[in-house]
Amino acid sequence: MSNPLDTVFAALADPTRRAILAMLLEDDMAVTDVAEPFKMSLAAISKHLTILTRAGLIAQEKRGRVKWCKLQPDAMKDASVWMQGFGQFEPVNLDAFERFLKSELGSEPHTPES
Known part of the structure; x- marks a missing residue:
């Protein structure tokens, strides 16, 4: 994807990735700690x-032998500005936005394995 905004929205489209972002809001995490709550492989x-x-x-x-992940604080700035234009400056519910995209595009989102 050539447009950075498209790349951000594609990344946000998956519920597992949104859950990972929510976890990283708390603090930096080792990859193994990120993987722990999900029922999927480390790969x-x-x-x-x-x-x-x-x-x-x-x-x-x-860091040493451990790979760490940290949230990039300004990464969603452009996406947030774009979405605010549709919500008249109210917070955007990403789950509702995903449902909207699903209805418009007619595709089923990927969900974590259970």
């Missing part, structure tokens, strides 16, 4: 983290 979580990193939503860095 699957790593793919999600790669997508979030490419979108500029998180940064990953190696």
